[in-house]
Each structure stands twice: as C-alpha cells, then as structure tokens.
Amino acid sequence: MVVAYLRVSTNKQHLENQQEEIKKFAAHRGLDIDKWYHDVVSGKVHSNDRKLGDLLESLQEGDCLIVTEVSRLSRTLIDIMNIINTCIQRKIVLHSTKEGYTFENNLNSKILGFAFGLVAEIERNLISIRTREALAVRKAEGKKLGRPYGSCPQLNVLIQNKEKIIELMDNSVPYKKIAKKYKVSICTVNRFVKQHINESK
Template sequence: MSLVFAYLRVSTDAQDVANQKHGVVRYCIDKKLLEPVFVEDTVSGKSDWRDRQLGKMIRGAGKGDVIVVSEVSRLARSTLQVLEIGRECIERGVHLHVAKNGIVFDDTMQSKIVTVVLGLVAEIERDFISSRTKEALAKRKAEGMKLGRPVGASKNLKLDKHAEKIDGYLEKGINKVAIAKLLDVSPNTLYEWLKVRRPSGNPAVPSSP
C-alpha cells in the first residue's frame, strides 16, 4: 500500500504551521488519500532542497508513495528548484501534490504539461536574472565604478584576534601547519591571513614606546 507523507516547513509562527497542517489534511480528505505522516523541517527554504528533510523524504519514499505540501513556497524559493523537485519525484515514481495550487507531479499527461510549462518559466526566469545582472554591471561600468572585489585588506579577518599569538609562534620558528593546528583553523585560513597581514612573512614589528 502506498504511503502518504506531508512536508511542513516549520517557522516560528505557530499559526502558520497550523494552517499548513489544516490545508494538507483537508486536501487529503478531498482527494481520498490516506492520513498523512507529517515530516517537519526547520531549515530555511534558501538551503538546497536536497540537504533538507524534503530531499531525504523524496529519496526514502517508495514508488507510488505520495508527498503533499501545502503550497509551492514551502518547496523552494525559485521556479527552477520547484521544477527540479518535481522532476526528481517523477523519475522516482513518487507523486508530489501541492495542495493550495492544485499542482501534481506524477506520470500523467497533465503533469508532463505542467513540467514543460514550469521549465519554460524557469528558463525565462534565468534569462531575466542574467539580463538584470548584465545591465547593472554595464551601468556601474558606465558610471566609472570599479567592478569586482575591492583590492586591499579586509577590515576584519578571522585571525586578527590571534595576531599576537601568531607573531609569537613565528618568532619561535614554529612552522605554519603547526600554528594552524594550535589555533584550530585550516592551514589555508592561516596562509590567507599571513598574506594580508604579514606579507613579508615575518611577525609584526612592535611600535616604539
């Protein structure tokens, strides 16, 4: 027998969670689906869907199982990601239902049409983003603004608070890999700090009193 799962992306708003549950339960009753097993997720929708409970649920669901979500915004923040999720479900034989929007991703012709339309929307969305980015860069360039990351040292670096320790280790002749271990950071983090703060490779010279 196919199982029914309900995906809830939980926020700090208890009323919002209650509304999601109510919408999903009502949809399941209307569509004569089994009572759903609720799976809650506290991770932000900005995170990749594969790393959220949603991704784990899709990978763990069997062919013919159903996943119900209250609305599209609970799946992802972009049309492209929604399309990816829908295609993943179709390829795995998992049926994805979006209650509020009445969208279903399964092996029916209607679902295939929806997938094609979303694919076109995602393509248009990418083009708009690309176009806006190019226009913004061109405008900045025309106004004489330099593009790219500003050259020069960052105001605050992670290891600034350990500057005296690092200088002391360098004076004692401790190698950089060992210094990184003593500071509990990766060697690359230390190398980047030295490149900016100690370009000569030597400890800072104390200022005269």
Template sequence: MPQVFAYLRVSTDDQDTANQKTGVVAYCVERKFLAPAFVEDTASGRKSWRDRPLGALIERSQAGDVLVVSEISRLARSTLQVLEIMQECAGRGVELHAVKNRIVLDGTLQAKVIATVFGLAAEIERDLISARTREALAKRKASGVKLGRPAGPASGSRLDSQADLIRKYLDQGLEKRTICRLVNCSPATLYRWLGQERS
C-alpha cells in the same frame, strides 16, 4: 509499501503549521491515502531545497511514494527550484500533490503539461536573472572593479560535493543534459568534471 509524506514549511513570520496540517490531513482522507508522515521545516525559503529537510525527504523517497504539500509555493520561493523539485520527484517516481493548487504530478499528460508550464516560467526567470547579472557586471566593470576569478590553477570543481549524486544519475542512465539541470551546472562544467574523474 508506498509511503505518504507531508512537507510543511512555515516562513519565519508565520505562527505555526496548524493550517497547513489541517488541509493536508483532509486532502489525504479525501484521496484515501495512508496517514502521512509529517516533516516540518522553519528554514528560510532562500536556502536551497537540497539543504533543507525537503532535500533529505526526497532523497529517501522511493518510487510509488507520495509527497503532499499545502501549496506549491511552500516547496521553494524560486520557480527554478520548484521545477528542480518537480523533476527530482518525477525522476524518482514520486507523486507530488499540492492541496490548495489542486496540482497532481503523477506522470499523466496533465502533469507533463503543468511541468512544461513551470519549465517555461523557469526559463523566463533564468533570462531575467541573466539580464540583471549582465547589467550589474557591466556597471561594476565601468566603475573599475576587476572581474573574474583570480589567476592560477583552480583548487577543485564545484561538482566535487555532488559526486555521489552525479554517479547515481549516471548509473540510472540519465542523459547528461538532464543531469546538468538536476545539479544546476552547464554541460561544459559536467564534461570537464567527468574528464577529471576519469584521469
């Protein structure tokens, strides 16, 4: 039977989760959902969502489950991370409901439009981050700082820590381009890692 989860995250300066909980419970009653299982998180929004209780919650979710949050900004502070969470939920068949925003991501056309808008916003955010990074690197290089990784063979791939997740995505038949987005790497990095795995 599908489960209903309510994810509550408070910033370090928030008092408690009571306001979020009240809104979520009222929403679940209105939608005639089962009583939600609450997962509370007081971690910083700067921490990756995969490393917070939200990551574990999504990992154990199954198709048909419902994830309710008080507002979309409670998922993550970065548009990129919100988009990742939306894609992860969609890939697992988990409905995502944001109470205050009145957003329901359930595979409908409207949900796809919302996801596309978030995708465009995330792309703009990526471009801005990239431009700031290039400017900072140029400034450091101009001041004489040596850039790049140290010479010599690499000790391992950053994808090694996500090996099980990548294999699971491959077994599910996801395209490699989609996997790259989900594990936040370039296609070249994924193909290089897959080549090392096979050899």
C-alpha cells in the same frame, strides 16, 4: 508511503494551518499520512540544505508527497521545477492542495511540468541578463567586482574547523554529511576543499 511536508519561514509563523489543510485533503482522497516533515527556514534556502532534501532522497517509486502550495517547496521557480521534474521522473506523486495540482507520471503532468520549466528557463535567463547588466554598470563606475576575500560566512565556518574536516575526510565521510554537519552547501564544501586543502598539499 504518503508523506506531508510543511514549511514556514520563521518561528513566529505556525504550521497548524498547513497541517489541518493536508489532513482534510488526505481524508477526502482516502490517504493515510505515514510521515510528517517540517522546516522552519526561508524557502530561498536550497532544498538540499533543508530537511526537504533528505525527504526527497528517501521517497521511492509509488510514494506520495503532499504540500499545501508549491511555494512551500521553494521560493525560486527554478528549484520548484527541479523538484517537480524529480518527482515525475521517479514516479513519485506530488499533490499541492491549494492549487489543486497533481504531478505524476502522465501526459497532463508532463505538459504542466513543461509549462513550469519554460517559465523557469525564462526567469533564469532574465536573472542572468540583469546580473550581467548590473556588473557592467559597476565596472563602468570603476567599482571592484566580486566578494571581498574572507567575507563568505559559510566558507569561514569551514576554515575555522579545517582540522576536524580533514579528519572527517580521512575517515571517508561524504561531502554531503560534512555540509549538513556545518550547515553549509555542498558547493561551499567543494570550494573549501579546492582552495584550502588541495592547494595546500
């Protein structure tokens, strides 16, 4: 199966250019697109909280995923790296048309994937260092650290629907489906259950 994934950040942007580029790429490679997926969402949103998450889960060994640029997958290098590695390990071929990248289960792809991974690890370490330095400065200035209680919008959505969520849990609905229903991350669902359901028992 050959699948194309398109993403724009806002409704004011258009998907047509990406779609035409992928069509030309597929025609040149003799590929027929079986399914088209598109997201209108910021690339900073984790892939699991977009249609891309369901798309990646549905792909099987030997399937092909086409994007115009790897930045269509995510705006964070760490997330991009995880997606690339997932595709390589599951033997899913990933094409990026503009950059000319093809990631598959071969040595060249693994070397390229390693290079991406090294850069992602450096980026992750730099983010960690910058975060610690910023927190140290705030602490030295006497400012209170952490998010004020009750200021997390995603968590508040779950709190407002606590009874409905308990009913879903009683019916063995997976956390992932609950997260998707209320448009929050799985981490937020886990946090909600721990803080507002388990502790109240």
